[in-house]
Every structure is written in C-alpha cells, then in structure tokens.
Amino acid sequence: MQDHQTVLQPTTDLGDLPDTLAWRLQCPVCAAPEIEQGRPDESAGGDHTAVTVHPDRDAYSSPLGTRGGHVEIRLWCAAGHDFQLVIANHKGAEYVGIIH
Numbered sequence: 423m424q425d426h427q428t429v430l431q432p433t434t435d436l437g438d439l440p441d442t443l444a445w446r447l448q449c450p451v452c453a454a455p456e457i458e459q460g461r462p463d464e465s466a467g468g469d470h471t472a473v474t475v476h477p478d479r480d481a482y483s484s485p486l487g488t489r490g491g492h493v494e495i496r497l498w499c500a501a502g503h504d505f506q507l508v509i510a511n512h513k514g515a516e517y518v519g520i521i522h
C-alpha cells in the first residue's frame with residue numbers, strides 16, 4: 423500500500439477554478455495515475471454503478487468504521503487493482519478513505 427502523500431496529489435489539471443482545491447487520486451497499490459470508475463470486468467456493472475450513496479441509518483456500516491451516511495466509489499487502476507474511495511462523517515469530523 424502506498425503512503426498518504428502518494429495516493430492523493432494536489433492538482434490544477436482541471437484548470438484554475440476559483441475557490442476550488444482539487445486532488446488527483448493515484449492507485450493505492452502501484453501509484454498509477456490512470457483511474458477508472460467501476461470494475462475492469464463489465465459484467466460487474468459499468469461505471470454508472472460505481473458510485474453509491476448510503477443514507478444515514480445511524481449504524482456503523484461504513485467501510486471506514488464510521489456511523490452514519492457515507493459515499494462509496496468503486497475504482498480500479500490501469501493495472502487492474504480494485505479499491506474504494508469512501509467519504510464519511512463521524513461525530514463532527516469528515517473523513518476521506520481509501521480501502522484496498
């Protein structure tokens with residue numbers, strides 16, 4: 423697994439957007455910058471099934487171990503490594519996590 427600084431890279435690839443900070447995600451296994459949504463195997467669902475919003479059910483259901491609603495995005499790199507990007511809130515703190 424790559425370290426925190428390798429996986430999330432500050433970027434201006436999207437242009438000079440006012441009042442915006444952006445980061446580019448790299449593969450947590452091999453640091454490849456080419457990332458797609460979904461799964462390499464199209465039978466598992468295309469990229470339109472990659473993003474799931476989990477409403478707050480007041481349960482510890484997040485892959486990060488947080489309680490409440492969260493967003494889960496299934497991703498894979500050019501080398502075929504599967505991983506998830508999870509955005510979740512817990513007790514007044516917002517978290518971004520990578521699960522491989």
Ligand SMILES: [Zn+2]
Nearest residue numbers: 449452499503
């Ligand atoms: Zn990779």
